Amino acid sequence: MRVGIAGGGSAGLLAACRLSQEGFQVELFEEDPEVGYPEHCTGIVRSDFFETIRYPELSRLVLAKYSGGTLHIGDNTAPIGIDTGSVKALMIDRPAYERSLSEIAESNGVRIYKSSKVSIRKKGEKYALLSQEALQSFDLVIGARGARANPFLRLLPGMQARVKLNQRISEEFVSVLASQDTPGFFGWLAPYGGGKFAKVGLAARSRVHRRSIASILSRFGMESEILGYYGGLVVVGGVTRASPDSNYLPLGDEGGQVKPLTGGGLDLAAFAVNSMLHDLVNGDTSLSGYKAWLRKLKQSLMASEIAARMLFGMPISLKWKLAHSLLDSPGVSRVLAASDFDEHSAVLKELAVSRLTAALIG
Ligand SMILES: Cc1cc2nc3c(=O)[nH]c(=O)nc-3n(C[C@H](O)[C@H](O)[C@H](O)COP(=O)(O)OP(=O)(O)OC[C@H]3O[C@@H](n4cnc5c(N)ncnc54)[C@H](O)[C@@H]3O)c2cc1C
Numbered sequence: 305m306r307v308g309i310a311g312g313g314s315a316g317l318l319a320a321c322r323l324s325q326e327g328f329q330v331e332l333f334e335e336d337p338e339v340g341y342p343e344h345c346t347g348i349v350r351s352d353f354f355e356t357i358r359y360p361e362l363s364r365l366v367l368a369k370y371s372g373g374t375l376h377i378g379d380n381t382a383p384i385g386i387d388t389g390s391v392k393a394l395m396i397d398r399p400a401y402e403r404s405l406s407e408i409a410e411s412n413g414v415r416i417y418k419s420s421k422v423s424i425r426k427k428g429e430k431y432a433l434l435s436q437e438a439l440q441s442f443d444l445v446i447g448a449r450g451a452r453a454n455p456f457l458r459l460l461p462g463m464q465a466r467v468k469l470n471q472r473i474s475e476e477f478v479s480v481l482a483s484q485d486t487p488g489f490f491g492w493l494a495p496y497g498g499g500k501f502a503k504v505g506l507a508a509r510s511r512v513h514r515r516s517i518a519s520i521l522s523r524f525g526m527e528s529e530i531l532g533y534y535g536g537l538v539v540v541g542g543v544t545r546a547s548p549d550s551n552y553l554p555l556g557d558e559g560g561q562v563k564p565l566t567g568g569g570l571d572l573a574a575f576a577v578n579s580m581l582h583d584l585v586n587g588d589t590s591l592s593g594y595k596a597w598l599r600k601l602k603q604s605l606m607a608s609e610i611a612a613r614m615l616f617g618m619p620i621s622l623k624w625k626l627a628h629s630l631l632d633s634p635g636v637s638r639v640l641a642a643s644d645f646d647e648h649s650a651v652l653k654e655l656a657v658s659r660l661t662a663a664l665i666g
Pocket of ligand 1 (some may be wrong): 311313314315316323332335344345346349421422423448451461462464505536540555556557562567568569570571573620
């Protein structure tokens, strides 16, 4: 089977590696001259990410391990700490991750065409890839061109800075901020490098500016030296294409496989690749297992999107009350310890049930 992949970000490259490992003939087209750049992501993934992608040896790319967080809501309130008691998430070196995947893919025989922008076009009954040279046919065309390629997604502008902190902070906790600077989403400070460095960013319904980063840093009480800015579009909802009914399979951000409560897409793309590959390796070219997985994913993402719209749309004072109400209930540490980092809506539901139970019993 010949597979053509449009887009050499994390989703396209992972698909290329895993498909080529199973003996499929893969060609990948990336519009930028170098993989991994321009950088646009914090690189926070679930704690078993490297096992999920089936490359545990890449765990050398971990920059930090997180077991909890600190919620900063509004300007004049005390932060709320959350400690789950175990490692729930990792920060990975995202550019190095993509470089490593491209090396694995090339060593498996994948042909990677850099500086090669392609479009996905219909050729008869099937989809094909149109590059400057020609319209090329493939048995399967994977669209992994990122968020801009899917007009049905809800997107917010995001901006981030890499900073060197003037004081060392705990490396185990990510700080999250909901304030006037972050309407419709949130700001974050994710430490790494032994707590001496951090990625500080925000996404918001308004325009995001460099001065918003400065304002977030000051709200977190941090002085720092900015090492560089970068940004991109954060997916906060929209259509997850239900199924690849043709030979076109949208993957990663292009497929809307992103968690609306955080904008994180790396984990879901990895699950998507696993599910797709399971079908293909077993000769199921109609991808029935993958389609069933997508239907379930869609339900979970819709629930998260509703939760996200409610949470992010609330006035700051109500957010603060809700966070306290959910996180002060007696069962909270059990729920957080057992929670799956990816199941945001399920965790919120469990917290609400735990709060309600405590209120009824108490
Ligand atoms: C500020 C910010 C912080 C984020 N933090 C996190 C995080 O901590 N954790 C997390 O999981 N997610 C995070 N995300 C989201 C994450 O970056 C995306 O979900 C992820 O990059 C999606 O991977 P992808 O391969 O689908 O798309 P992309 O990474 O966007 O890759 C698409 C690739 O396709 C190429 N391309 C585009 N069009 C064409 C074309 N026509 N022809 C050829 N090539 C093309 C692009 O150059 C690019 O290399 C963040 C996003 C932003 C903006």
